[in-house]
Structure formats: structure tokens, C-alpha cells
Amino acid sequence: MTQAIPHTVQGFSKMSKEKKLKWLENHFLSEYPESIEILKKYTLADANDQIIYDRIAENPVANYTLPYGIAPNFVINDKAYAIPMVTEESSVIAAAAGAAKFWMNRGGFQCKVIDSVKLGQIHFYWNGDYETLFSLKSIFLEKLKTLSKSLTENMEKRGGGILDLELKRFPEEPGYYQFLIHFNTCNSMGANFINSILENYAQNLKDIFLDLLPQSTSSPEIVMSILSNYTPDCLVRAEVSCPIDELQSKHLSGKEFCEKFSRAIKIAEIDTYRATTHNKGIMNGIDAVVMATGNDFRAIEASAHAYAAKEGKYQSLSHCRIEDGHFYFWMDIPIAVGTVGGLTNIHPLAHISLQILGQPSAENLMQIIASAGLAQNFAAVKSLITTGIQQGHMKMHLLNILNHIKSSNEETQQAVAYFKDKVVSFSAVRNYILAIRND
Structure with missing residues (x-):
């Protein structure tokens, strides 16, 4: 019989918060009694308010507090914004606000949503003929729409729903296929919506194969069905531009600044080591706004970094060009967010963040978040080529x-x-x- 390892526990999730804290105190914090008191302090005084936080995650014993700040003076598509940001890195909000102020009187940030398609996948193995299956792709799509009608009805009323279906195969893994399904989830992030539809469809896929391919000797083996956090078609562009002379500073002429800045961007485009740190700076700004609005910063991080490697090599997300006496700095980045549902409705500060931002649509929020990321990147590169990053x-x-x-x-x-x-x-x-x- 295997001997129990000390300090493991059964039924921890069913304990009250007080018992969880007592268990921690007895087994892991016995030498730090003051830490239990600190954990207790990081709990809201109002029990009803605390319930909101306790229901967000499993096994809560306290609240982990991060600063909630405001970056003012953002002008995005000729409209002024004060952007809420949640971050533990002290220079992030200052840098974003400084860049916003710089561009405020130079046209601000010009943004557009290129597309807002989100994706889900059904992964399966099948030994039949690819060409035959491919010829039935449009019928599979119609079957999917019919099967999921009860799930998509409300989304379709808002202008969303299932858009398209791709059939993909991978030569390196014989017999493996996937249906890559395109969705429009309007103002919601849509994870639960997408996953519910995919699982509903996967449950019926074998019967559909039997109906459409009665001569097939093989039925599909479903491996899994889930959304993809890589959303290259949920894409937004943010851009700033101004005459070269307006970039003059006490350190550099406008021409010198532009030359050094464009070289710094070029280095991030060709060198993965630099690109990683360069893009991390972009995500400093993006993650802070994503967290403040109750969206999933981990999903957006994963998608952004995958997009940075879409050409087979990891490189800069932002780009620069000098043309006809003007400086242009821009970024295309996938950002899948929502402004209804999930934490956006549950977390009080996420709700207030959206109020501060003027109750944006999901596409508006994509533009706001991208602007914060580009502002952060501009501030960082500007510091690097002038005073150095450490001074500020x-x-x-x-x-x-x-x-x-x-x-x-x-x-x-x-x-x-x-x-x-x-x-x-x-x-x-x-x-x-x-x-x-x-x-």
C-alpha cells in the first residue's frame, strides 16, 4: 500500500474559507503566523461583495490586489479616451500616458478592425477519401447550422452566428482531419458559445458521416472539440503618423530620430531575441487594458505571439516606415475580446472600466486595446534610442x-x-x- 505523502489533503474545495486558512497555517505557514492575518486583510469587508470574487476561481482564500490606474489623453479615431489599466509594472501606465500625450496633438491613433472572426475546431481521425469528404464540405456546414439552431438563435438575432467551415488535413499525421469553423460572436468573447456548438456537433458527427457517406467503411473517431485562441482573422490595426520634423527632441533631430527608430524596429523584425522583448513591451500595454476590462489576457497573449510567428519566424508585431517626409508607425494584431458576458458583467471594476471607455462595442474595445499596445511600444523604443530604458x-x-x-x-x-x-x-x-x- 502506498504511504500517504504528508500535507496532502482530500476535500479541500469543500472546506470553508476559514478551514482552508487554518489548514494552510498548520501545514505550510506555521513559521509565518503573520501571513495568515495578511491573507485575511485581503478580503472585502462586505461579505456580499466578496462572494463575487469567491465565485470567480476555485479554492479562494484571499484577493490578490493589483493597481488599477488610468492613462489619460488617448485620442483614438478623433475621440478622447481615458484608458483603465491594471498592472504591477510601475512604468507601464506612465509610458502609455506619455505616448498618448505626445500623439494627442498629432492626429492621435487611427484604428480600424480588419476582421472579427473567431475560430473553433473539431479534431478527428478518419480513414476515408479526402476528396469525397471535401466535396461535402458545404453540406456539413448546413448540417452544423441546423443542429445548432437552438444554440445560435439569439446570436443570429444580434448579427452573429456560424460563418464558414474549412476541412483541413495534415500530411505529417495520416488520417487526422479537422473542421475549422468560423464564428461571429458580436460583442461577446464567445468561448462558451463556440464550445457549446462544437461539442453539440461532435456528438452528432458519426451519424452525419453515416448519412452522407453510407458506403464508407470507416466512421470518424472524435478526439476533441474546442475553440482556438489563435484568431488571425480577428484583427485590428493601430497607427500613428506625423511629419518627421515633429519628432525632434533635445537629443536628436527629427531625421535622426526616425532613422534610429526605424533601425530599432528593423532589428526586432529580423532578430528573435530582440523581437521577444519588443513584443513583450507591446503586451505590457495590451494586457493591462485586457485585465481592466475583464477579458482573457492569456488568450490574447497566446494569439499575439502565434501571429508574430505566422511567417515561420518570430518577429516584431509593430512596423515603421519613412515616406515623403512623414513617419508612420503601426501594428496589426489579433485581439479577441468581449464587452458583454463573463467577467465584464460580473467584476465590478471591469464593469466600471467599460463605463469609463464609453460602453464600447467589442470592435471599439479592440481598437482601444491596440492603441494602448502601440503607445507602450512607441514609448519603449523612444526611450531605448534616446535616454535608455533604465532612466525612466x-x-x-x-x-x-x-x-x-x-x-x-x-x-x-x-x-x-x-x-x-x-x-x-x-x-x-x-x-x-x-x-x-x-x-
Whole structure:
């Protein structure tokens, strides 16, 4: 008989929150009794409000709090926005807001949704003839629409539903096929909608094969059916542009700035190491808005990085060109989001975020999110080719350092004033605070 491993537990999910905390205290936090009290503090005082958060995830014992900030001065398609952002990285909101202010009087961000198609897949194995199956593709689509009528009725009333069906096969895996199904989910992200339809169809697929291919000696073996988070046709473009001369700074002429900026972008287009960090900066801005609006930042991250590698090599999501005395900087990126359903309706701050943004449609929100990502990228590259990234980043990081060394309010005020024109580093800040305390 296998001996039980210490500190494993049965029925943890059925315990009350108090019992979960007690179990943690007894088995994993016995040396840190203060940590249990901290966990208790990170619970809302109003029990009814706390229930909302407790129902979002499994086994909740506290709330993990991140800053909720605002990046003002965004002008997107000639309309002003203040963009809510949730992030733990201190320089993200400042950088986005700084870039927004820079472009505010230069036409702002011009955006358009190229398409808003979302995808689902039914994966199956079959030993029949591909050409015969392919010839029946349109009939399979009609069968799918008929079978899922009760599920799609409300979505169709809003202008959405099932759009198309592709049949795909993969030579490297004989006998493997998939139906790649295209959806329009209007203002919802649509994950549950898509998955419900796919599973309904998969359950009936063997009967449909028997009906359409009665001579076939093989029936399909269903492996799985699920949406795809790669949405290359749920695509939005964000762009900024201005005359070259308007990019002049105390560091560089407009021409010099544009040349260095375009070279930095070119490096991210050809070098995967640089492209990874470059695109991470874009996602700093995108994820912060996605989280603030209650959408799935992990799905959007996965799709964006897959899109960055769509040509067989991972490269920059953003691009730049200099033409006829003008600077153009733009990005095409897949962003599948919703403004109804899911956390957008459940999470109070997600609901407020959408109010701040003027109750946008899903396509409007795609444009807002893309603008935040492009703003973040512009600010980062601008810093890299002028002052360097650390100067601005470490200034914003100063308060984090002061928090880490537990400075008092008075010490914090003195340190902020002292480092206004000095290089910030952990050791420099720590030594300064120690010097104050030793006076």
C-alpha cells in the first residue's frame, strides 16, 4: 500500500474559507503566523461583495490586489479616451500616458478592425477519401447550422452566428482531419458559445458521416472539440503618423530620430531575441487594458505571439516606415475580446472600466486595446534610442524600492526630491535612506 505523502489533503474545495486558512497555517505557514492575518486583510469587508470574487476561481482564500490606474489623453479615431489599466509594472501606465500625450496633438491613433472572426475546431481521425469528404464540405456546414439552431438563435438575432467551415488535413499525421469553423460572436468573447456548438456537433458527427457517406467503411473517431485562441482573422490595426520634423527632441533631430527608430524596429523584425522583448513591451500595454476590462489576457497573449510567428519566424508585431517626409508607425494584431458576458458583467471594476471607455462595442474595445499596445511600444523604443530604458524605468521604480526598504513617509519625500536628477538604483536608494537615518 502506498504511504500517504504528508500535507496532502482530500476535500479541500469543500472546506470553508476559514478551514482552508487554518489548514494552510498548520501545514505550510506555521513559521509565518503573520501571513495568515495578511491573507485575511485581503478580503472585502462586505461579505456580499466578496462572494463575487469567491465565485470567480476555485479554492479562494484571499484577493490578490493589483493597481488599477488610468492613462489619460488617448485620442483614438478623433475621440478622447481615458484608458483603465491594471498592472504591477510601475512604468507601464506612465509610458502609455506619455505616448498618448505626445500623439494627442498629432492626429492621435487611427484604428480600424480588419476582421472579427473567431475560430473553433473539431479534431478527428478518419480513414476515408479526402476528396469525397471535401466535396461535402458545404453540406456539413448546413448540417452544423441546423443542429445548432437552438444554440445560435439569439446570436443570429444580434448579427452573429456560424460563418464558414474549412476541412483541413495534415500530411505529417495520416488520417487526422479537422473542421475549422468560423464564428461571429458580436460583442461577446464567445468561448462558451463556440464550445457549446462544437461539442453539440461532435456528438452528432458519426451519424452525419453515416448519412452522407453510407458506403464508407470507416466512421470518424472524435478526439476533441474546442475553440482556438489563435484568431488571425480577428484583427485590428493601430497607427500613428506625423511629419518627421515633429519628432525632434533635445537629443536628436527629427531625421535622426526616425532613422534610429526605424533601425530599432528593423532589428526586432529580423532578430528573435530582440523581437521577444519588443513584443513583450507591446503586451505590457495590451494586457493591462485586457485585465481592466475583464477579458482573457492569456488568450490574447497566446494569439499575439502565434501571429508574430505566422511567417515561420518570430518577429516584431509593430512596423515603421519613412515616406515623403512623414513617419508612420503601426501594428496589426489579433485581439479577441468581449464587452458583454463573463467577467465584464460580473467584476465590478471591469464593469466600471467599460463605463469609463464609453460602453464600447467589442470592435471599439479592440481598437482601444491596440492603441494602448502601440503607445507602450512607441514609448519603449523612444526611450531605448534616446535616454535608455533604465532612466525612466528606475525613476518609476523608486517608490517600489522605498517600499521594499520600508521607508517612512518623510524619508520617501526626501528620497523623491533627492533622486529627481540622479540615477536610481537599489543600492543608491538604500545608502541614501541609511545616511538619513544615521544623521
